[in-house]
Amino acid sequence: MATTTIDNQPKIEIKCYLGERAIAKDNIHLCTLGLGVPLSKREGIKIQLFANVDKEGNLTIGAIETMTKKSTVMNMNLLQYCDEEIVNESIEKGKEKEKEDKLKENKILKKVKIDYYIYQVEKNIREAFNHKKISKEKRDKIDKLISEITM
Numbered sequence: 001m002a003t004t005t006i007d008n009q010p011k012i013e014i015k016c017y018l019g020e021r022a023i024a025k026d027n028i029h030l031c032t033l034g035l036g037v038p039l040s041k042r043e044g045i046k047i048q049l050f051a052n053v054d055k056e057g058n059l060t061i062g063a064i065e066t067m068t069k070k071s072t073v074m075n076m077n078l079l080q081y082c083d084e085e086i087v088n089e090s091i092e093k094g095k096e097k098e099k100e101d102k103l104k105e106n107k108i109l110k111k112v113k114i115d116y117y118i119y120q121v122e123k124n125i126r127e128a129f130n131h132k133k134i135s136k137e138k139r140d141k142i143d144k145l146i147s148e149i150t151m
Contacts, residue, residue, distance in 0.1 A: 002047040002063070008039045012047055016061055018081055020094025022101035023108075028081060028088075035063050035072045053078065110125065118146060 002012065012035050019027025037045045046066040053059050062073035081088075094101075129139045 002049055003043045004037065004045045005076060007042050009037065009042075009045070010039065011036045012045075012063070013045075014049065014061075014063055016051075018078065019090045021090075022105045023095060026092050026097070026101070028086075029046055030059070030078075030081060031061070031076065033061065033063055033074055035065060035070065037065050037070070038068060046063060118150060122146060 002014065014033040014035070015024065016030045016033070017024045017027035018030050021027050035047065037047070048064045048066055049057065049062070050064075051061045057077050057079040058075060059078050060073065060075050062071060064071040080087065123136070125139060125142055128134045129136070134142075
């Protein structure tokens with residue numbers, strides 16, 4: 001399941017990769033699917049993802065937006081991207097870089113958690129300000145602190 005990452009996001013892009021590495025950019029990029037979605041708050045839209053490979057190497061990948069059922073699908077033959085040598089190289093490189101990839105992955109996950117926390121704080125501040133629970137002066141001070149942190 002995927003979701004939108006910002007308020008009023010008009011579309012999502014799903015990038016598909018082939019490989020054994022933990023970080024997507026370290027693998028072979030196969031394709032990018034685009035899907036227009038209804039405008040909504042961050043995480044307000046849910047997208048179901050699916051992938052299937054048959055025994056002939058035909059890959060079917062797609063995404064379905066759960067509210068409107070709007071979808072996109074792409075088919076490709078993986079044999080044009082990889083032969084046995086490429087598969088073996090990918091597996092070896094994945095094993096060789098496993099520890100390094102795990103460190104990168106943990107760093108990225110920490111950044112995502114921090115970004116999400118900042119988003120939640122900003123959202124709570126906006127709501128408190130809109131309901132007159134904090135003054136404009138306090139909100140301006142908090143906004144300044146958040147912008148200093150996120151620079």
